[in-house]
Amino acid sequence: MRGIDVLVFDAYGTLFDVNSISQAVEAVFPGKGTTLSKLWRTKQIEYTWLLSLMGRYLNFEEVTRRALRYTAKAMRVDLNAEIERELLSAYNHLKPFPETVEALTTLYKRYPLAILSNGTTHMLEAVTSHSGIRNLFQLILSVDSVRIYKPSPRVYSLVMEAFDVDRRSVGFVSSNAWDIAGAKAFGFSTFWINRAGQTEEALDLNADFILTDLRDLERLLRSKT
Amino acid sequence: MRGIDVLVFDAYGTLFDVNSISQAVEAVFPGKGTTLSKLWRTKQIEYTWLLSLMGRYLNFEEVTRRALRYTAKAMRVDLNAEIERELLSAYNHLKPFPETVEALTTLYKRYPLAILSNGTTHMLEAVTSHSGIRNLFQLILSVDSVRIYKPSPRVYSLVMEAFDVDRRSVGFVSSNAWDIAGAKAFGFSTFWINRAGQTEEALDLNADFILTDLRDLERLLRSKT
Numbered sequence: 001m002r003g004i005d006v007l008v009f010d011a012y013g014t015l016f017d018v019n020s021i022s023q024a025v026e027a028v029f030p031g032k033g034t035t036l037s038k039l040w041r042t043k044q045i046e047y048t049w050l051l052s053l054m055g056r057y058l059n060f061e062e063v064t065r066r067a068l069r070y071t072a073k074a075m076r077v078d079l080n081a082e083i084e085r086e087l088l089s090a091y092n093h094l095k096p097f098p099e100t101v102e103a104l105t106t107l108y109k110r111y112p113l114a115i116l117s118n119g120t121t122h123m124l125e126a127v128t129s130h131s132g133i134r135n136l137f138q139l140i141l142s143v144d145s146v147r148i149y150k151p152s153p154r155v156y157s158l159v160m161e162a163f164d165v166d167r168r169s170v171g172f173v174s175s176n177a178w179d180i181a182g183a184k185a186f187g188f189s190t191f192w193i194n195r196a197g198q199t200e201e202a203l204d205l206n207a208d209f210i211l212t213d214l215r216d217l218e219r220l221l222r223s224k225t
Numbered sequence: 226m227r228g229i230d231v232l233v234f235d236a237y238g239t240l241f242d243v244n245s246i247s248q249a250v251e252a253v254f255p256g257k258g259t260t261l262s263k264l265w266r267t268k269q270i271e272y273t274w275l276l277s278l279m280g281r282y283l284n285f286e287e288v289t290r291r292a293l294r295y296t297a298k299a300m301r302v303d304l305n306a307e308i309e310r311e312l313l314s315a316y317n318h319l320k321p322f323p324e325t326v327e328a329l330t331t332l333y334k335r336y337p338l339a340i341l342s343n344g345t346t347h348m349l350e351a352v353t354s355h356s357g358i359r360n361l362f363q364l365i366l367s368v369d370s371v372r373i374y375k376p377s378p379r380v381y382s383l384v385m386e387a388f389d390v391d392r393r394s395v396g397f398v399s400s401n402a403w404d405i406a407g408a409k410a411f412g413f414s415t416f417w418i419n420r421a422g423q424t425e426e427a428l429d430l431n432a433d434f435i436l437t438d439l440r441d442l443e444r445l446l447r448s449k450t
Contacts, residue, residue, distance in 0.1 A: 046274075046403075047426075047428065049271075049274040049275070049278060050274070050376060050403050050406065050407070050426075050428070051428070052278055053274060053277055053278060053374075053375075053376050053377050053407075054376050054377070054378065054406070054407055054410045055377075055378060056410060066427040066428060067427070069427040070424060070425075070426060070427040073424050073425075073427070074423075074424040149278075150278075151275060151278050151279050152278050152279070152280075153279065153280060178271075178275050181275065181279070182275070182278075182279055185279045185281060198299075199295060199298050199299040200295075200298075201272075201275075201295060202291040202292070202294040202295040202298070203272065203275070203276070203291060
């Protein structure tokens with residue numbers, strides 16, 4: 001696409017399927033895999049917002065642990081240390097979406113690729129390495145260096161410090177509507193991967209492009225070159 | 226209670242029952258009253274966090290409108306201008322909880338009372354006047370003056386500018402666990418009105434006291450004098 005100089009990807013939910021966590025949950029809490037992993041994810045994101053707004057910071061591993069503890073308590077399931085460790089480690093072994101590897105491999109030939117994520121560097125290195133795509137990324141940027149979470153502009157600023165480009169020429173790719181809103185507010189060109197047909201936020205910060213998956217993104221960028 | 230010099234109340238969900246909105250919703254969208262009003266409320270709060278974190282501000286009337294528009298779209302119901310106006314105005318006519326008036330009337334004799342809320346001054350004046358409790362409050366403090374939402378410390382700071390007291394001697398009363406966490410992080414003495422038996426947040430910012438309703442708060446404060 002004319003004008004896009006670098007592609008920056010959100011990780012969780014965009015490249016990696018956080019729902020694959022539900023299988024790990026199902027294995028230890030039969031019948032509760034879907035509900036528990038969904039609430040866990042909701043709470044995890046909520047805690048990133050709340051802590052950031054309070055001016056406090058716990059890293060994403062710790063936030064994920066706290067959200068899991070809340071969820072287990074709310075759903076009245078017994079979370080011992082071993083199960084907790086096991087479920088948290090599932091976060092480092094998330095599966096990429098079916099089209100992730102192929103789409104990134106193609107895009108990699110034409111754009112510098114980066115990740116900008118709430119995850120810690122440790123988590124992001126682990127999850128990209130385990131799925132064999134680490135080397136496709138020129139940079140992995142973690143909020144951990146600014147100690148505040150998305151959608152704070154301080155997070156999106158990390159891209160500007162890393163690449164010498166205009167905001168508009170950063171193609172930001174996320175499956176989270178609120179992340180797209182934050183990136184749009186910051187001034188990036190935004191590509192919303194809306195796999196589940198979700199509703200757009202009503203904040204006048206809509207995505208520049210709405211796509212169904214990463215293959216669709218690759219196709220769009222090819223057609224517009 | 227020894228050491229409490231002023232009582233500061235959250236409004237929505239604490240003094241006023243936001244679920245009473247569901248009746249207004251039910252009247253225009255039969256069968257969807259509960260689900261729609263619940264999603265509306267969730268989105269409303271989510272938008273206050275997201276905008277604050279982006280460094281943007283829309284007042285609570287506008288946030289409530291945007292959240293309603295999102296919800297209507299997500300639930301595929303037809304929201305015309307008239308219905309929108311009607312549902313938004315329901316926010317200014319929320320019912321107090323059954324024990325609110327009596328408990329406040331008793332507490333009023335012993336403490337200066339104030340409200341600290343996400344609502345605009347206009348909304349808060351309207352909802353307290355309609356339920357006949359406006360005069361029980363010495364002050365109504367709105368986030369509108371700092372243009373950021375709870376749980377930002379800038380919001381809780383409004384109390385310190387208004388009353389010449391220590392943080393610990395501010396008794397902060399809210400039914401929202403995350404609001405309690407924010408107030409606790411700020412340094413207030415916190416009273417969580419947990420009507421629905423919700424789970425505490427797992428942020429190490431727990432309430433000093435957990436109560437079932439405002440009558441329970443009145444009883445506690447009386448017993449500890």
